[in-house]
Amino acid sequence: MTGKSLFHKIWDAHAVRELPNGQTQLFIGLHLVHEVTSPQAFQMLRERGLRIMHPERTFATVDHIVPTTSQERPFADDMAEAMMQELEKNARDFGITVFHPGSARQGIVHVIGPELGLTQPGMTIACGDSHTSTHGAFGSVAFGIGTSQVRDVLATQCLAMNRLKVRRIEVSGRLAPGVYAKDVILEIIRRLGVKGGIGYAYEYGGEVISRMSMEERMTVCNMSIEGGARCGYVNPDQKTYEYIKGRPYAPQGTAFNRALDYWKSIASDADAPYDDVVEINGSQLEPMVTWGINPGQAISVGERIPKLDSLQAAERETASLALNHMGFTEGDRILGKRIDVAFLGSCTNSRLSDLREAAGIVKGNKVAKGVRAIVVPGSQQVRLAAEKEGLDRIFTDAGFEWRYAGCSMCLGMNPDVLQGRDLCASSSNRNYIGRQGSPTGRTLLMSPAMVVAAALAGAVVDVRELLPTSQLARN
Amino acid sequence: MTPQQIAAVKGRGIVVRGNDVDTDRIIPARYLREITFARMGEYAFYDERFGAQGKVKTHPFNDPRFQGASILVVNENFGCGSSREHAPQALMRWGIQAIVGESFADIFSGNCGMLGVPTIYLAKPDVERLMDFIEAIPGAEIEVDLEKKVVKYGDVEIQARINESMRESLVKGTWDTTSLMLEAKDEIRKTASALPYLTNFVS
Numbered sequence: 001m002t003g004k005s006l007f008h009k010i011w012d013a014h015a016v017r018e019l020p021n022g023q024t025q026l027f028i029g030l031h032l033v034h035e036v037t038s039p040q041a042f043q044m045l046r047e048r049g050l051r052i053m054h055p056e057r058t059f060a061t062v063d064h065i066v067p068t069t070s071q072e073r074p075f076a077d078d079m080a081e082a083m084m085q086e087l088e089k090n091a092r093d094f095g096i097t098v099f100h101p102g103s104a105r106q107g108i109v110h111v112i113g114p115e116l117g118l119t120q121p122g123m124t125i126a127c128g129d130s131h132t133s134t135h136g137a138f139g140s141v142a143f144g145i146g147t148s149q150v151r152d153v154l155a156t157q158c159l160a161m162n163r164l165k166v167r168r169i170e171v172s173g174r175l176a177p178g179v180y181a182k183d184v185i186l187e188i189i190r191r192l193g194v195k196g197g198i199g200y201a202y203e204y205g206g207e208v209i210s211r212m213s214m215e216e217r218m219t220v221c222n223m224s225i226e227g228g229a230r231c232g233y234v235n236p237d238q239k240t241y242e243y244i245k246g247r248p249y250a251p252q253g254t255a256f257n258r259a260l261d262y263w264k265s266i267a268s269d270a271d272a273p274y275d276d277v278v279e280i281n282g283s284q285l286e287p288m289v290t291w292g293i294n295p296g297q298a299i300s301v302g303e304r305i306p307k308l309d310s311l312q313a314a315e316r317e318t319a320s321l322a323l324n325h326m327g328f329t330e331g332d333r334i335l336g337k338r339i340d341v342a343f344l345g346s347c348t349n350s351r352l353s354d355l356r357e358a359a360g361i362v363k364g365n366k367v368a369k370g371v372r373a374i375v376v377p378g379s380q381q382v383r384l385a386a387e388k389e390g391l392d393r394i395f396t397d398a399g400f401e402w403r404y405a406g407c408s409m410c411l412g413m414n415p416d417v418l419q420g421r422d423l424c425a426s427s428s429n430r431n432y433i434g435r436q437g438s439p440t441g442r443t444l445l446m447s448p449a450m451v452v453a454a455a456l457a458g459a460v461v462d463v464r465e466l467l468p469t470s471q472l473a474r475n
Numbered sequence: 476m477t478p479q480q481i482a483a484v485k486g487r488g489i490v491v492r493g494n495d496v497d498t499d500r501i502i503p504a505r506y507l508r509e510i511t512f513a514r515m516g517e518y519a520f521y522d523e524r525f526g527a528q529g530k531v532k533t534h535p536f537n538d539p540r541f542q543g544a545s546i547l548v549v550n551e552n553f554g555c556g557s558s559r560e561h562a563p564q565a566l567m568r569w570g571i572q573a574i575v576g577e578s579f580a581d582i583f584s585g586n587c588g589m590l591g592v593p594t595i596y597l598a599k600p601d602v603e604r605l606m607d608f609i610e611a612i613p614g615a616e617i618e619v620d621l622e623k624k625v626v627k628y629g630d631v632e633i634q635a636r637i638n639e640s641m642r643e644s645l646v647k648g649t650w651d652t653t654s655l656m657l658e659a660k661d662e663i664r665k666t667a668s669a670l671p672y673l674t675n676f677v678s
């Protein structure tokens with residue numbers, strides 16, 4: 001008998017039944033909710049007189065609209081305050097837990113799920129946010145969903161879904177110093193394209209992925225959606241179990257040992273069949289930077305922006321739109337482009353290890369004149385842990401702003417936005433036109449280390465030239 | 476709520492050209508600050524339609540010739556990016572009832588299906604011809620026939636592709652998945668009770 005992949009094992013264990021239209025009614029084990037995509041869903045429940053089927057499996061937080069300069073209530077922004085109150089009311093009326101700003105557990109939904117031990121192997125997870133794929137780092141199957149589907153999950157604890165195909169992405173070798181998880185996923189998206197993953201779940205494996213910490217794996221899984229894949233995952237291993245152990249919502253005591261049996265059983269079998277397999281040599285990767293208006297438009301930092309006639313016909317149109325928006329010329333170097341803003345944050349790269357890596361580069365240096373630089377920890381717990389280590393001082397001494405937890409400048413629906421044609425070095429995940437709040441603003445995606453390096457230099461630089469020798473010896 | 480059966484959509488066409496049109500372009504995040512979808516139609520493609528101080532730009536959604544259109548024609552990977560249902564809500568509330576294109580992002584087309592807005596696939600040359608036709612004869616009627624899986628315009632009838640489960644639920648009027656899935660309460664309970672993590676890992 002041939003084996004099964006983790007995706008199919010989890011799918012089969014959660015399949016309630018086949019629906020008349022051929023879709024699967026899939027049970028969802030954990031539902032995460034945030035303030036922006038949920039109020040309409042709760043309203044739909046009220047209109048139909050429905051309750052939440054599993055309020056104890058539903059957890060809410062606030063991240064998108066909340067200010068990160070002060071968490072004091074009422075928020076200065078009336079609309080943010082109204083949305084916050086709406087969520088609090090919905091939570092009260094429907095009996096779910098909210099990690100509100102006063103709870104010390106608030107943060108970006110994809111940072112706090114794992115941090116609180118809510119995210120576990122072998123689960124199905126859904127959230128009204130496309131970066132729910134992040135939770136796949138723990139060997140779960142995690143989908144971003146729309147608001148009507150949020151209603152479905154609230155009312156039925158299920159989703160109507162088409163089964164996905166599975167693509168195994170094998171990253172072999174070892175990453176060179178100065179090359180990070182972010183560079184790995186940017187390279188994957190560049191190779192397979194922003195729509196290459198449509199209809200697929202991505203399974204990441206190989207030596208590079210095995211050697212990664214849980215936080216690095218989260219960075220990779222986070223951006224699966226940028227490659228068009230609805231979800232991405234890594235098979236659970238010892239690192240996964242150790243990360244979860246002792247967290248507030250993790251199984252405790254003997255239940256933890258019993259959990260291990262289940263978690264080990266759901267990893268992909270050695271002989272699992274895949275619909276597609278892609279291999280990437282991780283040893284050859286270099287720090288990556290995007291030059292365009294989608295995350296697939298990326299090059300390694302030393303490369304030149306592609307010439308239009310070197311691209312396939314289908315890509316040329318988006319590429320010329322991108323050059324036009326960015327004000328770049330084909331064949332230009334990305335190195336040396338002067339930046340206006342540096343943003344270190346977002347669910348892709350705002351965890352403690354990201355901040356540590358960045359602080360190691362920042363220490364003793366100053367942000368370049370004229371650059372606005374902000375650091376936004378992904379959660380209050382990350383903020384506190386960073387402060388305990390003195391990372392906040394390293395950043396503020398250098399001239400960075402140090403913020404409270406939230407999505408901040410990742411998406412431009414709170415006060416943190418680009419102005420005019422600002423060029424922003426960003427550790428977030430999307431460089432779409434207008435994404436960071438200014439319709440003419442421009443985003444360069446890169447790793448946290450590259451972001452702070454750019455902040456110090458005032459321009460895009462190769463972070464490998466700034467790495468402390470201790471880190472060059474890292475591998 | 477019993478959703479209606481949608482066997483066909485007929486109406487005038489409108490064209491938005493370009494690959495990888497993401498949901499931030501369809502509706503910028505600052506318009507997600509409202510707690511209902513009621514006004515989303517006003518914000519469809521906002522930053523592409525209006526410049527600083529509300530200056531009106533050239534965009535099909537502003538073009539008087541395409542007002543009242545209900546069938547949107549697009550290129551590749553339309554609706555990629557954020558899962559915001561605000562995007563299909565904005566298009567639907569502006570008046571779009573069906574979207575024809577080369578390809579769509581997964582979450583986006585799923586969201587469309589939940590709203591009763593079919594996403595239909597045509598090959599690239601067919602999309603280009605349809606786009607040219609609509610731009611040449613703006614008021615002409617286009618028909619998307621979900622039963623026969625064809626798109627008709629002028630004297631042309633082209634075979635189209637549509638996700639079979641989406642087609643089935645629209646044609647049969649079973650696209651209200653909440654009611655549908657609630658019918659299986661016992662089966663839901665049975666599935667849940669067999670999941671180790673819901674039973675404290677005691678099997």
Ligand code: SF4
Pocket residue numbers: 063064108109110129131346347348406407410411428429
């Ligand atoms: S940090 Fe950005 S990508 Fe992540 S949940 Fe917030 S807005 Fe979405």
